[in-house]
Amino acid sequence: MVMDRRLCLVSQHFGEVEWDPASELLLPSGLPGFEDERRMVAVEIPAQRPLVFLQSAERAEVCFVALPVRTIRPDYELTLGDEDRIALRIDEDALPELGADVLCLALLMPANGGVETNLAAPVVINLHNLRCVQSMGSGSPPRRYRLGDGRWVPVC
Amino acid sequence: MVRRRAGEAIVLGDDIEIEVIEISRTRVKLGIRAPRTVTVLRRESAALAQENQSAACLLSAHPETVVDLIRLLGNSGSDFAKTTPAGADM
Numbered sequence A: 001m002v003m004d005r006r007l008c009l010v011s012q013h014f015g016e017v018e019w020d021p022a023s024e025l026l027l028p029s030g031l032p033g034f035e036d037e038r039r040m041v042a043v044e045i046p047a048q049r050p051l052v053f054l055q056s057a058e059r060a061e062v063c064f065v066a067l068p069v070r071t072i073r074p075d076y077e078l079t080l081g082d083e084d085r086i087a088l089r090i091d092e093d094a095l096p097e098l099g100a101d102v103l104c105l106a107l108l109m110p111a112n113g114g115v116e117t118n119l120a121a122p123v124v125i126n127l128h129n130l131r132c133v134q135s136m137g138s139g140s141p142p143r144r145y146r147l148g149d150g151r152w153v154p155v156c
Numbered sequence B: 001m002v003r004r005r006a007g008e009a010i011v012l013g014d015d016i017e018i019e020v021i022e023i024s025r026t027r028v029k030l031g032i033r034a035p036r037t038v039t040v041l042r043r044e045s046a047a048l049a050q051e052n053q054s055a056a057c058l059l060s061a062h063p064e065t066v067v068d069l070i071r072l073l074g075n076s077g078s079d080f081a082k083t084t085p086a087g088a089d090m
Helices: A082-088 B043-056 B063-073
Strands: A007-011 A015-019 A039-043 A052-056 A063-068 A102-111 A114-118 A123-126 A132-134 A144-148 A151-154 B009-012 B016-023 B028-033
Touching: A015 A039, A052 A102, A063 B043, A063 B063, A082 A123, A082 A132, A102 B043, A114 B063
Parallel strands: none
Antiparallel strands: A007 A015, A039 A052, A052 A063, A063 A102, A102 A114, A102 A123, A114 A144, A123 A132, A144 A151, B009 B016, B016 B028
């Protein structure tokens, strides 16, 4: 008999978070500045969609707020470099489809009293194996967007 | 400026060596030998590390901004719930 083993962490922001180990995101290299964060959990709160919270599976205090890139820029197209493909285990000639094969999340950051994001560096999740990488140089310019009056506007 | 060919290297100090492994039309592959205590980053990674540090503060330092964000964005759903076999439960 296979036991249903679930993992749990008391998040600083959400309280108790429980998840199936099979749903854990694997970041082979962590994220720049967070190189030791190799395991994360995507937390979705129905009332707060489309926000996705990337909660560290090991450090209760580490949590990123993210949005799927196409909620910011509907025509966003992902460009993956060779190293990203290797980390994600995506064949070099494969054309992964956003939403079906990969999910691209833009990390949100506070800036100038509001919220900004860098679309050139989304967290890319291979939905087939849940491996993740923060891609650099993805998408076409402009890279930085700011939320103002309910709309995302390019700032540079 | 130092000119090097594939297979050649430069040495920084006593214990850091950077070797040119391969040169292609648009890229150069470098091999770096350095102590584990030395952080080696692409320049763009270093800038991104600062952005990520800032992003990690959004929820803890600016919770009111996240509340505003939720109100502004509305509840339109994301791709993740449709495609992930089992997400986290709250």
